[in-house]
Amino acid sequence: MLVxxxxxxxxxxxxxxxxxxxxxxxxxxxxxxxxxxxxRALLAPHAGYVYSGAIAGRTYAAARVPSRxxxxxxxxxxxGSGRSVTNADAWAMPGGDVPVDAExxxxxxxxxxxxxxxxxHVREHAVEVQLPFLAxxxxxxxxxxxxxxxxxxxxxxxxxxxxxxxIREVTRNDPSSVxxxxxxxxxxxxxxxxxxxxxxxxxxRVVAFDAEGLHHVVRQHDxxxxxxxxxxxxxxxxxELGATRGxxxxxxxxGETSGDTDSVVGYAGALMS
Numbered sequence: 090m091l092v093x094x095x096x097x098x099x100x101x102x103x104x105x106x107x108x109x110x111x112x113x114x115x116x117x118x119x120x121x122x123x124x125x126x127x128x129r130a131l132l133a134p135h136a137g138y139v140y141s142g143a144i145a146g147r148t149y150a151a152a153r154v155p156s157r158x159x160x161x162x163x164x165x166x167x168x169g170s171g172r173s174v175t176n177a178d179a180w181a182m183p184g185g186d187v188p189v190d191a192e193x194x195x196x197x198x199x200x201x202x203x204x205x206x207x208x209x210h211v212r213e214h215a216v217e218v219q220l221p222f223l224a225x226x227x228x229x230x231x232x233x234x235x236x237x238x239x240x241x242x243x244x245x246x247x248x249x250x251x252x253x254x255x256i257r258e259v260t261r262n263d264p265s266s267v268x269x270x271x272x273x274x275x276x277x278x279x280x281x282x283x284x285x286x287x288x289x290x291x292x293x294r295v296v297a298f299d300a301e302g303l304h305h306v307v308r309q310h311d312x313x314x315x316x317x318x319x320x321x322x323x324x325x326x327x328x329e330l331g332a333t334r335g336x337x338x339x340x341x342x343x344g345e346t347s348g349d350t351d352s353v354v355g356y357a358g359a360l361m362s
Contacts, residue, residue: 106184116146130269148358154226162215169209171238196255249325273316275355
């Protein structure tokens, strides 16, 4: 059995299972009292929990998390394939391994032209930080990690459509049993007011459920949203699977924690249902 070891435990989130569970429960408990919705997809940040954990928690608490998930992230490290899927059988996390959904992974390889690859995932943090929230919301969850490099919008559209075909095949046309997760932070290292203005342009397209518009506006305005490719692909997939609208759950930035508003990273949580 091939198990992928944690890359950022003890740095982005607690390595102690008890502390991690306590923190995740606290972040999830900071959400609205409204019932969770049946979302096809969500957008969640992937920074250290001290900065973005509250936003991630509110987002995950707002969505029903089924027993299977596909988490798509950007390739921050530049290692490995730009169209990769994890080749591991499970990912080790504090408190226990999270199993990889082999059936769903095989369908993604077949339909979406993704390549099983260890190197792209070995040091990548952006899927890993989502797993404690997913596993806490859905004990027994299995998942697939996808790591993407740069893609033009036509390629994003084709991939999103192909992922939807894979999900429909594996779930026997019950796509509600798979949650798509786009892992992304927003603007990086800008004054808070500038980051908020630019991020609003991108999030406006997410709320409008306009995948092509998101891809275009990020490039047009040079918005440093690291996961805009995963988010674009996820939006296409969600629409193919019946989602019709986007909703912003919350937005914030690192300056709210650090006190430094001259150079912040923006964070957002959104649902697609």
